[in-house]
Structures are given as structure tokens and as C-alpha cells.
Amino acid sequence: MNSLYFSIAIRFVMLVFLQVLIFNRFDLFGTYDPYICLVFILMFPIKINRIAFLIICFFFGIILDLFSNSYGINAAACLSIAFLRPFILNFVFGSFFDPHGIKMMKHYFNDSSIYQNILYLFIIIFLHHLFMFSLEVFSLNQFSLIFIKTLNTSILSFIFCATFIYLLVQNEK
Amino acid sequence: MQRIIDSILAKKDVLVFLILLLFSLYLIINSNYYHKSKVLNLSNNFTTHILNEYSSINAYFKLKEYNKALIKENVSLKNELQNFKFIDLDSAFLKKEFIYSDAKIISNNISLLKNFLIINKGSKDGVVNEMGVVSSDGLVGIVNEVSENYSSVMSLLNLNSRINAKVKRTSHFGSLEWEGLDINILILKDIPKTAKINIGDSIVTGGMSAIFPENIKIGLISKVGFNIKLDNYFRIEVKLHNDMTSIRNVYLLSSLYKNEIEQLKIKVNE
Numbered sequence: 332m333n334s335l336y337f338s339i340a341i342r343f344v345m346l347v348f349l350q351v352l353i354f355n356r357f358d359l360f361g362t363y364d365p366y367i368c369l370v371f372i373l374m375f376p377i378k379i380n381r382i383a384f385l386i387i388c389f390f391f392g393i394i395l396d397l398f399s400n401s402y403g404i405n406a407a408a409c410l411s412i413a414f415l416r417p418f419i420l421n422f423v424f425g426s427f428f429d430p431h432g433i434k435m436m437k438h439y440f441n442d443s444s445i446y447q448n449i450l451y452l453f454i455i456i457f458l459h460h461l462f463m464f465s466l467e468v469f470s471l472n473q474f475s476l477i478f479i480k481t482l483n484t485s486i487l488s489f490i491f492c493a494t495f496i497y498l499l500v501q502n503e504k
Numbered sequence: 505m506q507r508i509i510d511s512i513l514a515k516k517d518v519l520v521f522l523i524l525l526l527f528s529l530y531l532i533i534n535s536n537y538y539h540k541s542k543v544l545n546l547s548n549n550f551t552t553h554i555l556n557e558y559s560s561i562n563a564y565f566k567l568k569e570y571n572k573a574l575i576k577e578n579v580s581l582k583n584e585l586q587n588f589k590f591i592d593l594d595s596a597f598l599k600k601e602f603i604y605s606d607a608k609i610i611s612n613n614i615s616l617l618k619n620f621l622i623i624n625k626g627s628k629d630g631v632v633n634e635m636g637v638v639s640s641d642g643l644v645g646i647v648n649e650v651s652e653n654y655s656s657v658m659s660l661l662n663l664n665s666r667i668n669a670k671v672k673r674t675s676h677f678g679s680l681e682w683e684g685l686d687i688n689i690l691i692l693k694d695i696p697k698t699a700k701i702n703i704g705d706s707i708v709t710g711g712m713s714a715i716f717p718e719n720i721k722i723g724l725i726s727k728v729g730f731n732i733k734l735d736n737y738f739r740i741e742v743k744l745h746n747d748m749t750s751i752r753n754v755y756l757l758s759s760l761y762k763n764e765i766e767q768l769k770i771k772v773n774e
Contacts, residue, residue, distance in 0.1 A: 355615065386524070392528070473663070
């Protein structure tokens with residue numbers, strides 16, 4: 332259990348710095364940055380108690396906010412994703428999902444079909460971006476703008492996160 | 505009573521979620537006000553410190569580019585100065601309205617819809633709210649929050665930013681906004697259809713506020729269209745001169761007559 336928390340702490344620090352110092356400066360196609368920090372939430376061990384998960388994700392978001400000068404939007408988006416993740420896991424993996432966390436996240440990625448993996452990644456990334464951009468703009472007038480921005484950024488984030496997770500899972504074997 | 509407590513405890517994760525969500529919503533709504541909460545200001549100094557160190561390392565590798573840009577600016581300024589040397593003027597008679605000072609951008613975010621920059625000058629160096637920020641190529645933004653050593657600047661690329669601008673050739677005024685997707689294009693609104701406007705006309709600041717002086721260049725008109733057919737105003741796309749992704753050295757503008765103008769406005773409102 333201790334080593335589990337230790338690896339979470341390392342991922343926390345590493346992904347925050349990767350996101351803030353490198354990926355926030357990508358500016359692909361002008362204005363799109365991939366959100367690789369979502370790997371932290373996507374790969375978070377299921378074994379850990381849900382309340383601890385919520386609190387850790389909240390602070391993860393707050394720290395991202397402090398670095399990118401955006402007050403609270405990342406915190407709210409990360410928190411909502413953390414809250415919704417068990418339902419999404421249940422929806423995507425069905426009976427394969429066990430809420431007590433005997434299986435590790437890498438088993439989910441290895442033992443289920445590629446469509447399930449893609450669906451899981453895309454739902455979480457898309458919802459995160461949707462929450463984030465709509466909280467940022469905070470008005471319904473610009474829904475089409477929010478939607479286009481969300482879709483483009485999520486496709487980009489999806490490519491980067493999928494590659495990152497593939498590398499992580501491959502190396503852990 | 506026991507039952508109520510039990511039913512709450514059974515769903516304690518929902519409770520934690522709601523409490524944390526309310527707190528983050530509080531932060532978001534609070535950030536829209538002028539004075540942000542002190543907690544965030546304090547910790548902001550710690551993160552900006554890290555960003556400052558990192559950007560100074562990064563800047564080292566781009567020194568060549570920065571030098572080129574500075575020399576280019578020097579050349580154009582010297583050429584401009586030539587025009588004035590033949591005029592015999594005592595500098596005491598020249599009226600100065602704005603004072604320039606230098607600053608460096610340490611964090612530049614453009615991927616969000618309400619983007620802010622951070623610069624390395626704060627209240628210690630005399631920065632106050634609503635100072636204009638320009639680069640050698642054009643506008644950058646307006647200072648919106650100041651701490652002791654750093655200040656945050658609302659970028660041109662922010663859905664909330666409104667800049668008073670005019671078409672240089674015809675002197676028609678309008679307000680310049682960003683639409684959220686293309687970082688090179690801003691939209692100039694409120695120019696009436698009667699104005700004779702061509703593609704390629706240059707857009708400069710209007711000088712209607714105490715933030716920017718008149719005639720600072722912004723960009724060129726790249727497309728002229730209409731919002732709705734029956735509307736009486738143009739929708740003009742303006743291509744920016746400066747590349748917002750790679751700015752480092754900027755100038756802060758402080759108006760010498762700001763207080764006077766504001767006092768006058770208060771008097772008029774009364």
C-alpha cells in the first residue's frame with residue numbers, strides 16, 4: 332500500500348511538471364495544447380478509497396490552475412471526472428469492472444478490446460475538456476465555440492494520452 | 505436522527521464531491537471580480553517563481569532571435585528619428601503623455617479561451633492596474649492584477665478583452681474583440697457600413713482611453729464581411745502584426761494624465 336501511494340506521488344509531481352513546463356507550450360495548430368495530465372486520473376489505481384481519490388484529484392487540478400493562471404476551472408473539471416470515473420468504468424467495461432480494485436488499471440487496458448479502451452479514454456477526456464471550457468466561458472451564448480474547442484482539443488489530448496498510457500503499460504509488463 | 509446521519513454517511517463520497525465542487529466554483533466566480541482571494545495570490549507567487557526560473561533558462565536558447573528583433577526595432581526607430589531631426593524643436597515644448605518601461609513575459613498561455621500572461625514586474629516597480637502592454641510589433645494586452653513582484657496581463661486573446669481601435673486611413677472607431685479560435689485574427693466591430701474600407705488598410709489604437717496612446721499599430725484588415733444582412737455594421741477581420749506565441753520582451757505604458765481623465769469622468773457622471 333505504501334509503494335502504491337509513493338508511485339501516485341511520483342506520477343502527481345511528474346505529470347504536473349510535464350504538463351506545465353512542456354505541454355502547455357506546445358501550441359499545436361496555433362492554439363491547441365494537449366492535456367497529458369489526464370493520464371494521472373485515467374491510470375489512478377481503483378484500490379484507493381474514493382474520498383481520497385476525489386481529494387487528490389482536486390488538489391491536482393488546483394496546482395494545474397495555479398500554474399496556468401486559470402482560477403479553479405481545472406480543479407472543478409478534474410474533480411467531476413474523478414467523481415464520474417467509477418460510473419464510466421462500469422459503463423465501458425461492464426462486468427469486467429470490479430469496484431474493490433483487485434485488478435490493476437493495466438489489466439483493464441491489456442485484457443479488454445481496443446474499442447473499450449478507446450471509448451474509456453475518449454469519454455473521460457471529452458468530458459474533462461467540456462467541463463473545463465464551459466466553466467471558463469461561463470455563458471451559453473458561445474456553445475458552438477466551446478464545442479469546437481472541446482472536440483479539437485480532445486482529439487489532440489487523446490492521441491497524446493493514448494501513446495503515453497501505451498508506453499506505461501508496455502513498460503510495466 | 506440516527507437514521508439521517510447514517511444515510512448521509514452512506515453517501516459521504518457524494519458529500520465530499522459536492523463540498524469540493526462548491527469550493528472550486530467559488531474560486532471561479534470569485535476570479536471574475538476585481539480583487540481575487542488572498543489565498544490564491546500568495547500561492548501564485550510561489551508558482552510564478554518556478555515559472556520565472558524556467559522561462560529564464562528557456563530564453564537563453566532564444567537569445568539570437570530576441571537580439572534580431574531588438575535590432576530590427578532599433579533600426580526602424582532610428583529611421584523614424586531621422587524625420588524629426590530636421591525640425592528645430594525644444595523638447596520642453598513637446599507634450600509627453602505616456603511613459604514606457606520594460607518587462608519580460610514569464611508565462612504565456614494561449615490554449616484557453618480566457619488567456620492571461622504573467623510579466624516579471626509588480627507593484628515594486630510601479631505597475632498598477634489597467635496599464636497597457638505592447639511589444640515591438642503591436643499590442644499585447646492590459647494589466648489586470650498586480651502582486652509585489654509579478655503582475656498578470658489580460659491577453660488580447662481573451663474573450664473578455666475589448667480594445668478601442670480605428671482604421672488609420674478613414675479614422676472610423678470600433679472595438680476589437682477575439683472570437684476564440686484563430687490566434688492571428690481579431691474582429692473589429694461597430695464600424696458603420698457607410699465607411700469606405702479596403703482590404704489591407706491598417707488598424708491602429710484609437711486613443712479613446714488612458715490605457716494606450718493613439719496610433720499604435722495592431723494589424724491589417726484581411727477580410728470584410730457582415731454579421732447579419734440587415735445589420736448596419738461591418739464585421740472586419742484583422743490580422744495581427746505580432747505573433748502572440750513567441751513574445752518575450754514587452755513595454756509597459758503608464759499614462760501621465762490617467763488620474764485627471766478619471767476624475768473628469770467621475771465629475772461628468774455626477
